[in-house]
Amino acid sequence: MSVIVPASNEAALIGRCLEAMQASDPKPGAGSGSLPLPLPVEVIVVANGCDDNTAAIARRHATRFQAMGWDFKVLELGAVGKTGALNAGDTDAKFGTRVYVDADVVVSQPLLDQVGRALQVQRPVFVSGQVMIAPPKSSISKLYASIYRRVPFMSQGVPGCGFFAVNEPGRRRWRDWPKIISDDTFARLCFAPKERVSVEAGYYWPIVEGFANLVRVRARQNAGVREVARKYPRLMQxxxxxxxxxxxxxxxxxxxxxGFAVYAGVALATRLRRDDGWARGR
Incomplete structure (x- = not known):
């Protein structure tokens, strides 16, 4: 499987993301892990419009990946946006099975192995793990997270926030990534609910710190969902x-x-706010 990591000025986080993958146990690939057959694995970091040392830090991990039997490379691009980075990673990928990992995500040790096993089916599937919100630092974000992690979308579904995978039949559901805000929403809705698989292992996904940032990012998340509904109405089924x-x-x-007071306050403020452009999820 090809693991694609889009990264834009992620020097502070890309090392931790890659180290977590390297700590995978059991390791899918190279004849190890719980898969009945060796599963070749490659990791592609796509440095997109970086003006920091994201690419250099990522390259420091090449030797360890090679020792694991995994191929590893770093692509450096101009500012092509996240979906442009995903398209570049897909174009370069050797394998039809794809795992998409945001650079600020930290996978648990068994996640990649469990995902690799879940993808070994002939029917199209969308696979993700259990979303664990990384512990925030600010009191406001801690309170928000205490409710957010309990809402049904996060606790009962397969949201794929920051981490999702598709097998080769699944990836054929679309061609190039469209230029949209919410790539995970688009990919998830390319699959019927019965085609989405959640494995037991999880991953840490961060949220932003502070009330104003929570409102800004939630407004952008909502805009991303509306954009998919407007451009691809058939997916909404x-x-x-x-x-x-x-x-x-x-x-x-x-x-x-x-916690509910903060969560409701963010939701209300989001309704009253005008969207003013792209915002990170942290």
Missing amino acids: NDDKPRLGAGGLLRLALGNPP
Whole structure:
């Protein structure tokens, strides 16, 4: 399988992302792991419009990947945007099975092996792991996360935030990545709910710090979903996002009043805010 890591000015985080992959246990590939047959693996870091040393830091990991029996390379591009970086990684990839990992994600040790096994089917599948929100530093973000991790979309579905994989039949569902805000939403909705698989292992995915940043990013996330619905309306038949409902909201509010107050405040402020451009998820 080809693991594609788009990275834009991620010097502070790319090392931790790659080290977590290298710590995979059991390791898929090179005849190890729990797969019945060796699974060749390559990792492609796509440095997109970087003006820091993201690419140089990534290259320091080449020797260890090679010792694991995994191919590894770094592509350096101009500022082509995230989906442009994904397209470049796909063009360079040797294998039809693809794993897409944001540079700020930290995988758990068994995740890549479990994902590799789940992808070994003939039917198209979308595979991800359990989203674990990385512990925030600010009190506001901690309270927001205490509710966000419990909403049905995060706790019951296969959201694929920052990490998802598709096998070769699944990747044929679309050609090039379109120029859109939310690549994970687009990819997820290319698959019916029954075609999405969640493995037991998880990964850490960060959120931004502070109320204003939470509002900014949530507004952008909402805009990304609306964009997919507008440009690809047929995909929305695959949207199975569960609703909280009045009862669910009440349970969250009574179970954690401070967290719910922050979460509801961010949601309200998002509705009142005009979108002003792209925003990172952290």
